[in-house]
Amino acid sequence: MADRVDVYYSLQSDYCYFLLERLIWLHGQGVEVVMRPVLGGVLRIPDRFKYRDMLEQRYFETDTLRTAAFLGLPYAYPDPSPISFMSGSLWVAEQNQPLNERLSRLFVGSVREGKGLEFLDHVGRTLWDGSTPGWDKGDHLKNAMARAGLDIKEVLSENEWPATEKTLQENANDLLEAGHWGVPLMVVDGEPFFGQDRFDQVVWRLGLPGYIRRDA
DSSP states (O other): OOOEEEEEEOTTOHHHHHHHHHHHHHHHTTOEEEEEEOOOHHHHSGGGTTTOOHHHHHHHHHHHHHHHHHHTOOOOOOSSOSSOBOTTSSSBOSSOOHHHHHHHHHHHHHHHTTOHHHHIIIIIHHHHSSSOTTTTSTTHHHHHHHHTTOOHHHHHHHSOHHHHHHHHHHHHHHHHHHTOSSSSEEEETTEEEESGGGHHHHHHHHTOOOOOOTTO
C-alpha cells in the first residue's frame, strides 16, 4: 500500500479548495500528503485561458456552486480576488500581482515549515469559505497564520518572491512531468489523478477504506 500522495495545489483554484477537507482526512489516515504549490492557471499557463469565453465561464460558475453544495462546504469566490484581471475580461491584467505574490510566499513558506495543510486549513478557508470579505485587510492573514502555528512576519522574511517564484516554477515543471497541466493533481507512485472528483480513486489506489464526510 502506498503511503504518500503528492498534491499540486493552487490557492486560486475553487476545485483545490473543494479537495481540502478530504486531504486533511487523508493525512489523518496516516498518509503523507505532500503539498506542491503552483500558481493559478491564468498565470502559469495563460495561453490556455486566453480565449476562454463567457459560455464556459457561466458553466464554471454553475458547477462550482453546485459542487460546493454537494460537498457541504461553505463557499464564495475570494473578495478581493487574489489575481487581478483586466476590467470586463477573464484575461490577467498586465501588471504586478501583489496579492498573489504575498499569498504564494506564505503558502510556499508554510510548506517549507512542514505546515502546508495547516496553512490551507486556516488561510485557505479564510479565502474561500465566504466568512472573510476583505481578507487582505487588517489582521485577517496574520491571525489565520497564527491559528496554523505560523508567524506571518517570519514566513514572509524567509521567503522572498524570487525564491518563491523559483519553487513555483519547479513545481509547475514537475506537474507537467507528472502527466497533466491542471489542478488539483494528486500523484500516487507516479500515477496522476486530475480533479477533486478523482479523490475516491486515490483512496482506492492507496488501499484505504472509503472517505466518510463529517456531516454524512
